[in-house]
Amino acid sequence: MLHIKRFLKKSPWVLHYNTGSCNGCDIEILACLSPRYDLERLGVLNTGNPKQADIFLVTGPLTHRCHDRLLQLYSQIPDPKVVVAVGSCTCTGGVFKDMYNVNNGIDSLIPVDVYVPGCASSPELIMDGIVKALEILEGK
């Protein structure tokens, strides 16, 4: 069993959820999987099931309706897990700061390990963030 954990870290699977962003960061995450940047060569696979994921990519300021869904997804991901906040609005709220239906960044709800700034974060920055997340995952 201990061995499996070692190999899990070689191929982290990514879960992506949008909590109210403008789609800009989401299409850049999609562009990360495209041939130009190709995250899959690092062993990263985009998955739809939270129970198989290791890295949680979140985009967007936390809207009220996404609140419960984000918490549910976060609790369904098995340990060890790393949360990456992609985009300025995910880190602090960005332009959407203090709007009436927004909670100013996801760190008000779940612990965040890596903050990736940028509006919209370029694939280069997202890859930097995932590489950093891998280092953290190794230590956990």
Added chain:
Amino acid sequence: MKKTITIPLGSQHISLLEPVRFNFSCENEKITDVDYNVGFVHRGIEKACTEKFEYKQVGYVVARVCGLCAITHTMAYTLGIEHILNIKTNKKIDYLRILMLELDRIHSHLLCLAHTAENSGFEGMFMKIMGDRELVMDIQEAISGNRVQFDFVCIGGVNRDISTECEKLAFTNLALLDKKVDDLIGKFTSNWSTALKYKNIGALSYDDAFNFNALGPLARAAGAAIDVRAESSILPYKEVGYKMILGQNGDIYDRNLVRLKEIKNSILMCQNILSGLTEGEILVKFKGKPNGESFTRLEAPRGEIFYYLNANGTNMLQRVRIKTPTFSQIPGMVEIFKGSDYADAPAILASFDPCMSCTAK
């Protein structure tokens, strides 16, 4: 014996980029009723535009309504406020604005086609189209300095001029893309898994297109000649070689083809603009504060976008109303879902190219 089963799709799903929830009521394989929940990404931008931001900043804020048609939102807002402030822009500014609008349309359509291919189970095609899309993204980055959020348009003009290097890059990349789109048209008309199995699936009839107020490629695929580019004289679209593209049956196959042909037309427009660009000012100076109201319509990649602005002579606007293409099309989409197979639902959804961050604001 018939038994109704409810199958949810969303809000988190691998084939969805953004949170939206559909509840399909199915009898055996057929969808009989659809319940939708689209408000996951409601942030309250309309309120913030009138209370938090001054009218000069609002252009940058409304760009963040949607990342896919960011330039269209800024443009519609800017044209509206220029109408109130009575600013006349010169030809060069208009052409540069159309150039960015059309580049945005190309990349958005390519993304939609890639998504449709992925949802119909053709992963290789997804990779190929996403690879081709990088050509347009490169032009956008070279011109505006950012890949997605351009922030290119400002009140009175544009923020950056095109350098000769950018022009050269744009010409080579567009010529390359033109060839690749020709190739894609061949694949989308003859290949079984992307094209032929989607004939007569998810169809919208000509009459329904009018009854449900369909817009953009969804309406044009059904043969309805609905395009704001032909109905509006704010931007000189007719001078740069705009042509209406119509389909026949309104199914997924036709929608894909209409998108591909529109990309061809947009490439032609971009090339015309780039070869006919003259020297000139890129920013017009203006004075005063806005007072009055304006209605602006513009064609986004997904259809008509509408801005209502009301200003009362102060730095803050009194009311900003944003109406986006997907917003008014949802009743039509629900109608298309009824009667089709559940297995086709993700592909139909992807072919609508829905934009939820637009819808919920």
Added chain:
Amino acid sequence: MIKSIIESFSNLFAKSETINYPYEQIAKFKNYRGLIEYSADECIFCYKCEKVCPPDAIVFKPTKEKNRLYEYNPNLCIYCGECVRNCPKEDLALWQSEKKPKII
């Protein structure tokens, strides 16, 4: 059919489209909109950048001395460049560099 066979064979020998990023650098275009940089020596403290910034990423904090202290939050910035365009001493006091923002 024949066309696609020829295409797939030529793809075998074509140059790879992927950039091997963390080990290889991505070439950036000129005028890339990166981090905003500031020089206190040149600043005339007109506070125009603070006024125009949509998300309030630039804030001048009051201090005991005469001039206020410039504070910039890259995690709040939306990289629109409006502050630089409004700066009376553009390129000297405030400019948009081509550096990437730092990841924490």
Added chain:
Amino acid sequence: MQEIKIENLIEEITSFYDPKLHHFVCLNANDLGENRLKLQWIFTFYNQEDNYQIFWTICSFDEVLPTITKIIPSAIMSEAEIVDLFGVQIKDIQGGLYLDETSPISPLRCSI
């Protein structure tokens, strides 16, 4: 621009609207303060340049407004949005399109 009375709304729009000729853009609301709400039903014409037909009326927040979804099905979204954001009552239209229990109630209404 054409002012109409709220009682005649359905008749006016039924006699005007032809799906093949007119395009319904949206229903727009604007809070003028002092319990007055300006409503605008915005239509355009297909194949004509920049031609708007706007029906407008001013009503109060206590009135129950009629719905036009029987004539124009796509109006349901605009109406549901206004019910949510302004707290207006429209017959047979439910709120809850955008807002939840934790969100503020009718946020776009003037506070005065």
